[in-house]
Amino acid sequence: MSKHAFCFIVRVCASSYMNLFVMESEFEELKKIVLKCNACELSKTRNNVVFGDGNPNGKIMCIGEGPGYYEDMSGRAFVGKSGKLLDKIFEASGFSRNEHIFIGNIVKCRPPENRDPKPIERETCLPFLLKQIELIDPKIIILLGATALKGLIDPNASITRLRGSWIEWNGRLVMPTYHPSALLRNPKLKRDVWEDFKAVIDKYREVVDPKHFCKNH
Numbered sequence: 001m002s003k004h005a006f007c008f009i010v011r012v013c014a015s016s017y018m019n020l021f022v023m024e025s026e027f028e029e030l031k032k033i034v035l036k037c038n039a040c041e042l043s044k045t046r047n048n049v050v051f052g053d054g055n056p057n058g059k060i061m062c063i064g065e066g067p068g069y070y071e072d073m074s075g076r077a078f079v080g081k082s083g084k085l086l087d088k089i090f091e092a093s094g095f096s097r098n099e100h101i102f103i104g105n106i107v108k109c110r111p112p113e114n115r116d117p118k119p120i121e122r123e124t125c126l127p128f129l130l131k132q133i134e135l136i137d138p139k140i141i142i143l144l145g146a147t148a149l150k151g152l153i154d155p156n157a158s159i160t161r162l163r164g165s166w167i168e169w170n171g172r173l174v175m176p177t178y179h180p181s182a183l184l185r186n187p188k189l190k191r192d193v194w195e196d197f198k199a200v201i202d203k204y205r206e207v208v209d210p211k212h213f214c215k216n217h
C-alpha cells in the first residue's frame with residue numbers, strides 16, 4: 001500500500017472515530033437532560049424517566065408509546081410482558097437490542113394508569129425523540145402502535161390502514177406495525193406483525209447488511 005493511501009485510510013478512520021465520539025458524548029448529554037426533565041405534567045407522577053434502551057449505533061430504531069408500570073419502576077424501556085414479546089420478535093428476526101436496535105418512546109414518562117399520552121404531553125416530549133433520531137441516525141424506524149404513528153408521522157393516521165407499508169419520512173424508512181401489547185390482547189395479530197418484520201429484514205439486507213442472518217426468513 002502506498003504511503004498516500006495509508007494516510008488517507010488513517011484520516012478516514014480517525015474522522016469516523018471522532019464522529020462516533022461526538023455522537024456518543026452528545027447522546028450522553030441528551031440523556032442527562034432528559035433524566036431531569038420536568039417539562040410536562042407526567043413528571044409529577046413518574047418514578048423514573050425512561051430514556052430508551054439498546055445500541056445507539058444500531059441501524060434500526062423502534063418507537064413505542066410510553067413507559068408502563070415495569071418500565072416506570074425500572075427506568076428501562078420495554079421490560080414488561082410486551083417487552084419480552086418484542087424481544088422474541090427481534091430474536092426471530094435475527095436482531096437484538098445489543099447490536100441492531102435502539103428502543104425509545106413517544107413520551108419518556110409513564111402516563112398514570114397507562115392512559116394515552118395527551119397531545120400536549122406528546123408535543124412537549126417530541127423534541128427529545130427527534131434529537132435521539134438525529135443522533136442515532138437509523139436507516140429504519142419501526143413504529144409500534146397507533147400512538148407512535150400519530151405522534152411521529154400524522155395525528156390523523158390509522159395504524160390498521162398503514163401497518164405493513166413503508167413510509168418515507170425525513171429521508172428515513174418507516175414501518176408502522178402493531179404494538180406488542182395489542183398482540184397480547186389479540187394473538188391473531190401476530191401473523192401481521194411477523195409479515196411486517198419480514199419486510200424489515202428484507203429492507204435491512206437491502207440498505208444495511210446484505211449478509212444479515214435470520215434462520216426464519
Ligand code: SF4
Nearest residue numbers: 037040043108109125
Ligand atoms: S414525558 Fe417527556 S416532556 Fe414530559 S416530563 Fe417526561 S421527559 Fe419531560
